[in-house]
Amino acid sequence: MAFIFEEPSRTFNEYLLVPGYSSAECTPANVSLKTPLTKFRKGEEPEISLSIPMVSAIMQAVSDDGMAVALATEGGLSFIYGSQTIEDEAAMVRRVKDYKAGFVVSVANLSPDMTLADVLELKEQCGYSTMPVTEDATPNGKLLGIVTSRDYRVSRMDPATKVSEFMTPREKMVVAPSSTTLKEANDIIWDNKLNSLPLVDENDNLAYLVFRKDYDAHKSNPHELLDEHKRYMVGAGINTRDYAERVPALVEAGADVLCIDSSEGYSQWQADTLKWIRDHYGDDVKVGAGNVVDGEGFRFLAEAGADFVKIGIGGGSICITREQKGIGRGQATAVIDVAKARDEYFEETGIYVPICSDGGIVHDSHMTLALAMGADFLMLGRYFARFDESPTNKVNVNGTYMKEYWGEGSARARNWARYDLGGDKKKLSFVEGVDSYVPYAGSLKHNVDQTLAKIKSTMCNCGALTIPELQQKAKLTVVSSTSIVEGGAHDVLLKSSTDN
Ligand code: IMP
Numbered sequence: 001m002a003f004i005f006e007e008p009s010r011t012f013n014e015y016l017l018v019p020g021y022s023s024a025e026c027t028p029a030n031v032s033l034k035t036p037l038t039k040f041r042k043g044e045e046p047e048i049s050l051s052i053p054m055v056s057a058i059m060q061a062v063s064d065d066g067m068a069v070a071l072a073t074e075g076g077l078s079f080i081y082g083s084q085t086i087e088d089e090a091a092m093v094r095r096v097k098d099y100k101a102g103f104v105v106s107v108a109n110l111s112p113d114m115t116l117a118d119v120l121e122l123k124e125q126c127g128y129s130t131m132p133v134t135e136d137a138t139p140n141g142k143l144l145g146i147v148t149s150r151d152y153r154v155s156r157m158d159p160a161t162k163v164s165e166f167m168t169p170r171e172k173m174v175v176a177p178s179s180t181t182l183k184e185a186n187d188i189i190w191d192n193k194l195n196s197l198p199l200v201d202e203n204d205n206l207a208y209l210v211f212r213k214d215y216d217a218h219k220s221n222p223h224e225l226l227d228e229h230k231r232y233m234v235g236a237g238i239n240t241r242d243y244a245e246r247v248p249a250l251v252e253a254g255a256d257v258l259c260i261d262s263s264e265g266y267s268q269w270q271a272d273t274l275k276w277i278r279d280h281y282g283d284d285v286k287v288g289a290g291n292v293v294d295g296e297g298f299r300f301l302a303e304a305g306a307d308f309v310k311i312g313i314g315g316g317s318i319c320i321t322r323e324q325k326g327i328g329r330g331q332a333t334a335v336i337d338v339a340k341a342r343d344e345y346f347e348e349t350g351i352y353v354p355i356c357s358d359g360g361i362v363h364d365s366h367m368t369l370a371l372a373m374g375a376d377f378l379m380l381g382r383y384f385a386r387f388d389e390s391p392t393n394k395v396n397v398n399g400t401y402m403k404e405y406w407g408e409g410s411a412r413a414r415n416w417a418r419y420d421l422g423g424d425k426k427k428l429s430f431v432e433g434v435d436s437y438v439p440y441a442g443s444l445k446h447n448v449d450q451t452l453a454k455i456k457s458t459m460c461n462c463g464a465l466t467i468p469e470l471q472q473k474a475k476l477t478v479v480s481s482t483s484i485v486e487g488g489a490h491d492v493l494l495k496s497s498t499d500n
Helices: 065-074 086-098 116-126 182-191 214-218 243-253 268-281 295-303 321-325 331-349 364-372 444-461 467-473 481-487
Strands: 015-018 054-056 077-080 131-134 143-147 196-200 206-211 235-238 257-260 287-292 308-311 355-358 377-380 394-397 400-406 435-439 475-478
Touching (some): 015 364, 054 065, 065 086, 077 086, 077 257, 086 235, 086 243, 131 206, 143 196, 182 206, 257 268, 268 295, 287 295, 287 355, 295 331, 331 364, 364 377, 364 444, 364 467
Parallel strands (some): 054 377, 077 235, 235 257, 287 308, 308 355
Antiparallel strands (some): 015 475, 131 143, 196 206, 394 400, 400 435
8 A cells, every 4th residue: 555644745834833931142143044955974074165145056047157146145056957958058167267346347348440330339228338449349359458438529520530549448447457356456546546457367368357446345245155266156957868078077177066957856867877976986986966855865866965855746836746647745745845855864874975956946935944954055046037137038017026936847838857857858748847926126146145144043042052053942833824814914904005
């Protein structure tokens, strides 16, 4: 007979945290959200830790290089989506690793033979008024001069005037070597009263521009997630089919950690993929696996060598797996069960394999609940899709700004590898996800700051200054359906949603 779990499978919404004693030290300023990303032995430190317990979902609509830079700046990590060619995914990883905060690769460039009319047209097109002049009008060509709006007077000059006649020539420009730090560049800008400073390589080829206004915006953030060369850290999604080609390309591009992206990960395919990586790279390449929803699935992937294990089937906001196939488990129950297995495995082996709660986080309070239930970090799709930094279009739907957000199992994403169960078929015979809109919510930083403030405040209510302490001390209660009504504003007439 089939095994029937005794407990119903529950979602985050069905739980509340019951406060514990808070000492005078329990203030949000004293809370650390540092958390392990990869497995470690008892008494040792994980090779990679996150400064905040958030990673962005392995999805076309969420994690490109722009999202990765924005999230690493705040201390989290993105997993670049794998449902694209190996070359394109590796190029995104490389762009994150090459990114230097405050160093801009020039978009609007001129050659000396272009005319004032060309300058005005380019300015109109791209909105920039600082235009380097390079030999071949490329962003990394030999630097010959610069044009800003101080160099020409439209009313007095012939539009056919050549750039070479009115540009500020190279010999009159202040430039600095490309090895200059952002702080040094900023000092040169102030000392020379410049608006921008071009950085050149040893052959006088243009490398970057640094702008006066960018220093404050990019002063280093104490939480930013950097590798030992001070480059942003980034993860990348892989699948159980083309790993022998994809993994080397991503490692070569500089990916710090990989994750097998699959809707259901308790499978031989995942074990084979992990084995291939261990055989070829030992423990040097970090790789997470999943998704699972019970202790058995966790143990299988932990024993197969996963650096972390991801939990969640059917709970994602764009996911219709449970409807389509009748598989999955309430996310809260899944996290609690897997956390128990993680702790047992740690007791037995002395190896701590972090777990990630993936999907189904709707409110900020769900994040604290997931952490309290034992998750080491959280993977979020819908949450990040709403921000400026997600790769999708911002659209006006009936007067409200929305961002597009579609599932990897939708017809739009065509990510057949995520739902692969072997065989030769290279297409989805039915969908497991939808194409949707989510309300546009502004910048990542603003939203993440607010969310973290709430998490820290709740942790203080529970008397916890760290995530492990929260997991030890948390007291959770299942709520009745009537007490859920009591939890929101009720029996009052709300004046305006913006006042609340
Ligand atoms: P969200 O944070 O609730 O939006 O869930 C995001 C998670 O849903 C992802 O990290 C994936 O694990 C999962 N997911 C992504 N696309 C699909 C899909 O099309 N069907 C089912 N699950 C999906």
